[in-house]
Amino acid sequence: METALAKKPRKRQVVFLVVLLLLWEVGADVLRYSIPEETESGHFVANLAEDLGLGVGELAARGARIHYKGNKQLLQLTRETGDLLLREKLDREVLCGTTEPCILHFQLLLENPVQFLQAELQLTDVNDHSPEFLERQMLLKIPESAQPGSVFPLKTAQDLDTGSNTVQNYTISPNSTFHVVTQNRGDGRKHPELVLDKALDREEQPEVVLVLTALDGGVPPRSGTATVRVEVVDINDNAPEFLQTVYAVQVPEDSPVSSSVVKVSARDSDAGAYGRVAYALFQGDEGAQPFVIDEVTGEIRLKGALDFETTRGYSVEIIATDGGGLSGKCTVAVEVLDVNDNAPELTMATMTSAIPENSPETMVAVFSISDPDSGDNGKMVCSIQNDLPFLLKPTFKNFYTLVTDGALDRETRAEYNITITVSDLGTPRLTTRHHVAVQVSDVNDNAPAFSQAAYTLLVRENNSPGLLIGSVSASDRDAGANAQVTYSLLPPPQQPDVAALVSVGQLYALRALDYEALRAFEFGVRAADRGSPALSSEARVRVQLLDANDHAPAVLYPPANGSAACPELVPRAADAGYLVTKVVAVDGDAGQNAWLSFELLKATEPGLFGVWAHSGEVRTARPLSERDAPRQRLLVLVRDHGEPPLSASVTLHVLLVDGFSQPYLALPEAAAAAEAARPDSLTVQLVVALAAVSSLLVLSVLALVAARLCGASAGGGAGGVGGRFPGPLLDVSGGGTLSHSYQYEVRLTGDAGTGEFKFMKPISPNFPPQLSGSDKHHVNCNFRINIS
Numbered sequence: 001m002e003t004a005l006a007k008k009p010r011k012r013q014v015v016f017l018v019v020l021l022l023l024w025e026v027g028a029d030v031l032r033y034s035i036p037e038e039t040e041s042g043h044f045v046a047n048l049a050e051d052l053g054l055g056v057g058e059l060a061a062r063g064a065r066i067h068y069k070g071n072k073q074l075l076q077l078t079r080e081t082g083d084l085l086l087r088e089k090l091d092r093e094v095l096c097g098t099t100e101p102c103i104l105h106f107q108l109l110l111e112n113p114v115q116f117l118q119a120e121l122q123l124t125d126v127n128d129h130s131p132e133f134l135e136r137q138m139l140l141k142i143p144e145s146a147q148p149g150s151v152f153p154l155k156t157a158q159d160l161d162t163g164s165n166t167v168q169n170y171t172i173s174p175n176s177t178f179h180v181v182t183q184n185r186g187d188g189r190k191h192p193e194l195v196l197d198k199a200l201d202r203e204e205q206p207e208v209v210l211v212l213t214a215l216d217g218g219v220p221p222r223s224g225t226a227t228v229r230v231e232v233v234d235i236n237d238n239a240p241e242f243l244q245t246v247y248a249v250q251v252p253e254d255s256p257v258s259s260s261v262v263k264v265s266a267r268d269s270d271a272g273a274y275g276r277v278a279y280a281l282f283q284g285d286e287g288a289q290p291f292v293i294d295e296v297t298g299e300i301r302l303k304g305a306l307d308f309e310t311t312r313g314y315s316v317e318i319i320a321t322d323g324g325g326l327s328g329k330c331t332v333a334v335e336v337l338d339v340n341d342n343a344p345e346l347t348m349a350t351m352t353s354a355i356p357e358n359s360p361e362t363m364v365a366v367f368s369i370s371d372p373d374s375g376d377n378g379k380m381v382c383s384i385q386n387d388l389p390f391l392l393k394p395t396f397k398n399f400y401t402l403v404t405d406g407a408l409d410r411e412t413r414a415e416y417n418i419t420i421t422v423s424d425l426g427t428p429r430l431t432t433r434h435h436v437a438v439q440v441s442d443v444n445d446n447a448p449a450f451s452q453a454a455y456t457l458l459v460r461e462n463n464s465p466g467l468l469i470g471s472v473s474a475s476d477r478d479a480g481a482n483a484q485v486t487y488s489l490l491p492p493p494q495q496p497d498v499a500a501l502v503s504v505g506q507l508y509a510l511r512a513l514d515y516e517a518l519r520a521f522e523f524g525v526r527a528a529d530r531g532s533p534a535l536s537s538e539a540r541v542r543v544q545l546l547d548a549n550d551h552a553p554a555v556l557y558p559p560a561n562g563s564a565a566c567p568e569l570v571p572r573a574a575d576a577g578y579l580v581t582k583v584v585a586v587d588g589d590a591g592q593n594a595w596l597s598f599e600l601l602k603a604t605e606p607g608l609f610g611v612w613a614h615s616g617e618v619r620t621a622r623p624l625s626e627r628d629a630p631r632q633r634l635l636v637l638v639r640d641h642g643e644p645p646l647s648a649s650v651t652l653h654v655l656l657v658d659g660f661s662q663p664y665l666a667l668p669e670a671a672a673a674a675e676a677a678r679p680d681s682l683t684v685q686l687v688v689a690l691a692a693v694s695s696l697l698v699l700s701v702l703a704l705v706a707a708r709l710c711g712a713s714a715g716g717g718a719g720g721v722g723g724r725f726p727g728p729l730l731d732v733s734g735g736g737t738l739s740h741s742y743q744y745e746v747r748l749t750g751d752a753g754t755g756e757f758k759f760m761k762p763i764s765p766n767f768p769p770q771l772s773g774s775d776k777h778h779v780n781c782n783f784r785i786n787i788s
Helices: 018-027 047-050 094-095 666-677 680-718
Strands: 030-036 043-047 065-067 076-080 083-086 102-111 112-123 138-143 150-152 167-170 177-186 188-197 208-217 225-233 248-252 260-263 277-281 291-293 300-304 313-321 326-335 347-349 354-356 362-370 380-383 390-396 399-404 413-426 431-441 455-458 466-473 485-490 506-509 520-529 536-546 554-557 567-569 581-582 583-584 595-602 608-610 617-620 629-640 649-659 727-730 741-750 753-761 782-788
Touching: 030 043, 030 455, 043 047, 043 362, 076 225, 083 277, 083 581, 094 102, 094 112, 102 347, 102 362, 112 390, 138 177, 150 595, 167 188, 177 208, 188 208, 248 260, 291 313, 313 666, 347 431, 354 782, 390 413, 431 536, 455 466, 506 583, 581 649, 608 629
Parallel strands: 030 112, 138 225, 248 326, 354 431, 455 536, 567 649, 741 782
Antiparallel strands: 043 083, 065 102, 076 083, 102 112, 150 188, 167 208, 177 188, 208 225, 260 300, 277 313, 291 300, 313 326, 347 362, 362 399, 380 413, 390 399, 413 431, 466 506, 485 520, 520 536, 554 583, 581 617, 595 629, 608 617, 629 649, 727 782, 741 753
16 A cells, blocks of 8 residues: 555555655754764763753653664764763764765654654864865966966865865965965855966076965964976967856766767967867866866766766866967866666664554554655655555654554464555656565454354263263464463253263263263353453253163062962953953163063963063963963063163962952962961861851952942043042053053952952953054053952
């Protein structure tokens, strides 16, 4: 991007016009100081803090520094005291040449805040150079016919000092023939002229030797001498005359060596040797001037390169001398034309290589530009690339500040390579480029981001402690400590102690998990960086346990060791498919691991009973006969469908009776014990009593059954039989049970040694109107047992 004037609205260009510079200089406060040249280094110049009205140490606090074009360090600033000292001895003639006054411009730069102050140091001349003639001996040929009062120019002495310390007067050794007159030139220099006081007589005195002395105006004055030898020649009536007394020419500074500058011409009316004219540079300082003249043709050529920035013009005196010694003089004024031969210069005053992101209007660099050319060749345009978030701001004369154009984002771009381009307006345009690398330092402005907002992990129960169950990952776009992420657990309320279950980062199960105790749990994970202040984000993790077949089926009915004491009663008149009982079992696992199947492993009479595989119902497989043993023992296996499958077994004891009034058939062990304990008479009595009681019991049961049947017809629509049997009922339902509801009423009576357990047929089974395939394996059995 470029800073520009209105000529280029699309680029930000700044062109410092001469008029604007003059206006700025009029309104600017300039600190001016003056010291003599050749002052020793370390000399005290001024106290800038006092001159600026600043306190002690304020210059150091504001980062004051001295800036001089070309980064020359001529002065030294002591920030703590504000003293401005000379760094080295200064020679006015070396720094400024013949320019008067000799003023060194420098700037005082205050960095915090940025402020520029213009200052000038004037070097006053001291009389440290003596006048010196370039030619220590001069030859004048004066015809004897010269009239008193004739003037003959002499060569001047050179003095590098200026002002009153340069050549002020010329004197000549005492004589009676000549005296010297000091004349002032238009450029301020003084030159001597020799004036004839009386006529010459070659025959009397063919030669006069004089001593010319040049005096400067210093205190004490310095002087230089040269010898003037006057040779008296024969008479020559006409001196050479130039066609022009002044020749004005313009020469571009890039003119090649030996190129023609101008051709001068002089005429002499005399004939012969007196009419032949020879041209020469009057001063004879060919070593100081880049010109040479052809003594025959009068053509002036360049013998060295011109430099507009060093010398902008020359005044060359040409003398034409004829064969008789008469001469004429003219002046050639050479103006050196500037060409665009100097590229702009950029001097960096201060530079910041790293800037923090999110900081708008941050200063990156302060620099100055200069071009020693003149006119459009010295006008400059400063610019940077258009696609960068930076601006160039003109601040002070040719000073610029490079600042950020808004906040930078390190995550978008961490480094910028800025090219500062300075071009002049000459033809052709010359360009200087300076490259600046700017690093964007990181600020903690990005919170860690998880790869997922929610994680779901599947873990099989009974895992080994320390098992890696998964991982969560968060990334941070910042850098350094701002991008270092640490993780922590956030257990939600009313959840188990998650810290005791898992560790975060890589998620490890710290102990074995039990599906039956905890099927799933959730927790939060926080990812925080190490910035200041720290930023964080959260994610949810759900751990879902997978069931393992770690529970064998558990038989609820018949209870363990209960079938022998309370066997199942089956009337011998039962047909095939008669429901004997139902084995009820449950499995603590879930899914396929809890699907149960039933199998009859062993029976006293194979083929007499069968077990339904999915319901656990035990039914008769065929009609009973008299040959079947009255006591049957069935071993039923309950197996789940896990991998590997687990199983449990239960033993059923079944008694075959002719009717429910048949006495209870005791087990062999109980019968043997009863016979051994009672005498025969007692047995007879008990049999009689038992017959009486049995008869009453049968009548009571028949009456009760009739009452229940009558009540069932009245309350069949009540939705179940549970309401007709007050008191405790045994209800078994769930996986692996029967598909219908059965109610059994059992009354158990007994005496001191034996009892009678009668099992009645199902009373009013309740069948749903239609059973689906998925419901045919579920049975609800309600048992009502009255024990008296």
